[in-house]
Amino acid sequence: MSDGTEIADVSEELGRLLPYLRRFSRAMTGSQSSGDRFAAAALEAILTDRSVLDGVSTKTGVFRVLYGIWSSAGAPVEDGESGTKARAQKHLARLTANSREALLLHSVEGFSFGEIASIIGIDQSEAEQLVQIARREMADAVSGSVMIIEDEAIIAMDIESLVGDMGHRVTGIARTRDEAIALGNADVPDLILADIQLADNSSGIDAVNDLMAQLGERPVIFITAFPERLLTGDKHEPAFLISKPYTEEQVITAVSQAMFFSSTETLKA
Incomplete structure (x- = not known):
């Protein structure tokens, strides 16, 4: 397969995955605008350096890049310190780190525990544990x-x-x-x-x-x-x-x- 064909195939796959990348990003931030900005930043990072997708499927790689950018930015929910945003931050602060995102990846986006481990950067056993923790914590919160x-x-x-x-x-x-x-x-x-x-x-x-x-x-x-x-x-x-x-x-x-x-x-x- 030529480089041009490979690039075209990856671009086509990115286009297919973009709606679901937006869905995950919006759910993490609680906001369409904020979520879409992170999704766009992830695509830009991939187009700048396609090697970030090496070693994993395109879908796993794309979500891994998005998660890395969002996490590096401090895992923000929405900009602001009052009202709805402040209450959301207060609720989220009581959850085990990475658990909410692991649950979203597993339950909504359909990733396996091994893929979640790759996206978040943890062991597979920890990914499975985080999903179980999130179910309990969010149900009671x-x-x-x-x-x-x-x-x-x-x-x-x-x-x-x-x-x-x-x-x-x-x-x-x-x-x-x-x-x-x-x-x-x-x-x-x-x-x-x-x-x-x-x-x-x-x-x-x-x-x-x-x-x-x-x-x-x-x-x-x-x-x-x-x-x-x-x-x-x-x-x-x-x-x-x-x-x-x-x-x-x-x-x-x-x-x-x-x-x-x-x-x-x-x-x-």
């Missing part, structure tokens, strides 16, 4: 209220059960944009978990935007069969996103992560 926007009854009931078992209070389930707005105003949630396509062909994204305008900013988790469409970096996009079909662990991990960034004062920590 924060609880609050969750609003579910989902038109498929079985999925809505499944998510409601998962969220309830985590110790959160479900404010209700909305099947349409209008129902979501009414529910959100009747019982203001700490977190919104929304599907993209709703029962009357209305948009979960539009419903969330309407709620944000009325209730103020709060964390949102979108569930979609096409995550790459919401991870372009071209417009306002979610910091937290899980793919259909999802696993129970993906939902639990995403909800735990997002709760750290709640903008309300009702959370119990």
